[in-house]
Amino acid sequence: MIRLAVRVRRADAEAVLAELLELAPNGVEESEDGEVVEYAVYGAPGELPELPDVRAAAGPALVEIATREIPDDWYDGWKRFHRPVDVGGRLWVRPPWEAARADRLDVAIDPGQAFGTGAHHTTRLCLELLLDLPATGPFADVGCGSGVLGIAAAKLGWAPVVGLDHEAAAVEAARANAAANGVQLEVRRWDARRDPLPAAETIAANLLRPLLRAVAERLAPPLPRHLVASGLLREEAGEVAAAFAARGLRERARREAGEWAALRLEAPRY
Numbered sequence: 001m002i003r004l005a006v007r008v009r010r011a012d013a014e015a016v017l018a019e020l021l022e023l024a025p026n027g028v029e030e031s032e033d034g035e036v037v038e039y040a041v042y043g044a045p046g047e048l049p050e051l052p053d054v055r056a057a058a059g060p061a062l063v064e065i066a067t068r069e070i071p072d073d074w075y076d077g078w079k080r081f082h083r084p085v086d087v088g089g090r091l092w093v094r095p096p097w098e099a100a101r102a103d104r105l106d107v108a109i110d111p112g113q114a115f116g117t118g119a120h121h122t123t124r125l126c127l128e129l130l131l132d133l134p135a136t137g138p139f140a141d142v143g144c145g146s147g148v149l150g151i152a153a154a155k156l157g158w159a160p161v162v163g164l165d166h167e168a169a170a171v172e173a174a175r176a177n178a179a180a181n182g183v184q185l186e187v188r189r190w191d192a193r194r195d196p197l198p199a200a201e202t203i204a205a206n207l208l209r210p211l212l213r214a215v216a217e218r219l220a221p222p223l224p225r226h227l228v229a230s231g232l233l234r235e236e237a238g239e240v241a242a243a244f245a246a247r248g249l250r251e252r253a254r255r256e257a258g259e260w261a262a263l264r265l266e267a268p269r270y
């Protein structure tokens with residue numbers, strides 16, 4: 001097993017992370033050392049992102065890229081980075097090897113090769129904003145990754161719930177996670193840049209800025225009642241809110257964590 005670490009300047013680290021997550025959608029290990037932040041991914045040779053792509057993702061923030069072989073029981077070490085997340089005192093999003101809590105709605109997520117353990121700021125912000133909404137009617141999780149948002153939505157009461165992603169690995173992971181959580185989730189492949197948006201009363205879209213803009217541009221009536229948009233750097237939130245406002249969805253709430261921001265948008269009749 002190989003550990004590929006990219007060390008970058010702290011000032012630009014969150015922007016680099018956004019790029020790296022495109023290359024390593026099931027997440028990266030993060031550690032800090034003074035003014036340097038290190039992001040690491042694990043995989044067999046051939047499974048890891050290509051070095052030129054990693055270099056391009058880091059851009060001028062790059063300090064160093066290092067690879068080293070690690071023992072094959074790496075997965076047990078990797079598991080330490082997937083910790084349960086308590087969202088709003090209502091949802092307990094946990095990896096399958098951690099215990100459920102009787103006083104929380106339980107969402108057990110094995111990310112497999114897909115993004116979405118619940119621990120990433122962008123996912124958690126989405127879940128927090130969803131907790132503020134009435135959990136009724138059809139729900140679409142666009143860019144579903146592991147299915148974490150759609151599964152949480154089904155547990156909260158939305159139905160029917162659809163999960164959409166362009167990655168086959170995400171579709172597979174979301175289906176398996178839905179079954180493991182005992183919820184109904186229709187999961188299929190879908191490309192945010194090409195395919196029509198699903199008709200849903202509530203849409204959760206944890207996608208990065210360019211894809212959120214693509215979604216905004218293709219929004220057409222009937223508008224969703226609520227749309228939660230995440231995967232934005234703080235400084236991108238205003239621009240994306242404006243793109244949705246131009247299509248008739250106005251900003252009702254914004255949450256921030258680290259360098260990330262998420263928006264709750266609403267159709268005007270509500």
Ligand SMILES: C[S@@+](CC[C@H](N)C(=O)[O-])C[C@H]1O[C@@H](n2cnc3c(N)ncnc32)[C@H](O)[C@@H]1O
Pocket residue numbers: 025114115116117118122123126141142143144145146147148149164165166167170190191192193206207208211231
């Ligand atoms: C940041 S992850 C979000 C995963 C999960 N919904 C969460 O909140 O943790 C973004 C997801 O969007 C998917 N994605 C990226 N580009 C896409 C596209 N053009 N069409 C559909 N899905 C896409 C990725 O495969 C990834 O699963």
